[in-house]
Amino acid sequence: MKTLGILGGMSWESTISYYKLLNEGVRDALGGLHSCRVVMHSVDFAPFADQMGKNDWKSVTAGLIEGAKSVEAGGADALIIATNTMHKVADEIQSAVNIPLLHMADAIAGGAKKTGSSKLGLLGTAFTMEQDFLSRPLKEKYGLDVIIPDSEKRSMVHCSIFDELCCGKILDKTRAGYVKIIEDMAAQGAEAIVLGCTEIGLLVKPDDVSVPLIDTVQAHVELALDYVL
The missing domain is CATH 3.40.50.1860 (Rossmann fold)
Incomplete structure (x- = not known):
C-alpha cells in the first residue's frame, strides 16, 4: 500500500469525512485491521479564509506549498488537496513537489x-x-x-x-x-x-x-x- 498525503483542515469538518472514508475503503478492500497509510498537514483555516477574502492568493499558495512539502518529506507517495476551492492553485502546488497531485x-x-x-x-x-x-x-x-x-x-x-x-x-x-x-x-x-x-x-x-x-x-x-x- 502506498502512503497518501493530505492537505486538510479546509475545513476540518469535511477532512473528518475524508479520513473516515479512506480508512473504511482500505478496510473493505484488504479486510481485518488494515487502514490507510496517511500523512496529513491540517492547516488553521482562519488565516487562509482571510487571505482568500482579500484576494491574497500568493499567501494562500505559499501556505499550501509549505504543507505539501511537509507531507512529501513525511513519506507521502501522492497528494490530495481535501477541498475544491484550493484547486485554484493546484498547478503551483504540483510544481513545488515531486509526488503526483490527485486532482x-x-x-x-x-x-x-x-x-x-x-x-x-x-x-x-x-x-x-x-x-x-x-x-x-x-x-x-x-x-x-x-x-x-x-x-x-x-x-x-x-x-x-x-x-x-x-x-x-x-x-x-x-x-x-x-x-x-x-x-x-x-x-x-x-x-x-x-x-x-x-x-x-x-x-x-x-x-x-x-x-x-x-x-x-x-x-x-x-x-x-x-x-x-
Whole structure:
C-alpha cells in the first residue's frame, strides 16, 4: 500500500469525512485491521479564509506549498488537496513537489462517468463556481459541460459554506434552499449535480433531490484509494 498525503483542515469538518472514508475503503478492500497509510498537514483555516477574502492568493499558495512539502518529506507517495476551492492553485502546488497531485477534476469526471452524465451543475464557493479551475479541465479533458446558478443563488451558497457548514451548522432552512437550487439546475438540463465544496455533502444527501449527486469527498476518496491500493 502506498502512503497518501493530505492537505486538510479546509475545513476540518469535511477532512473528518475524508479520513473516515479512506480508512473504511482500505478496510473493505484488504479486510481485518488494515487502514490507510496517511500523512496529513491540517492547516488553521482562519488565516487562509482571510487571505482568500482579500484576494491574497500568493499567501494562500505559499501556505499550501509549505504543507505539501511537509507531507512529501513525511513519506507521502501522492497528494490530495481535501477541498475544491484550493484547486485554484493546484498547478503551483504540483510544481513545488515531486509526488503526483490527485486532482479533484479527475475525481469529478469519474463521478460523472458513473452517473452517465455529460452536463453537470456545479455548486461550491464563489471561487469554484465563477472561476474555471475545475470547469475548464472538466470541459477540455473530459468534454463535460458545466452550469452554475445565478448570482443571487451563488451568493447564498457561498455564504452558507463559510458561515454555516465550515462551522458545523447544518440547518434545515439552508438544505431547503440548496434543494431548490439543485432542482432548478436539473430543470435547466443538468444530469448530475457536483457538490463542489467538500462540506455540502454534510448537508444535502441523495434522497433529498431527484437528480444524481457527485459528492466530491466521496469521488476524491475513490480516486485516492485507486492510487494507494
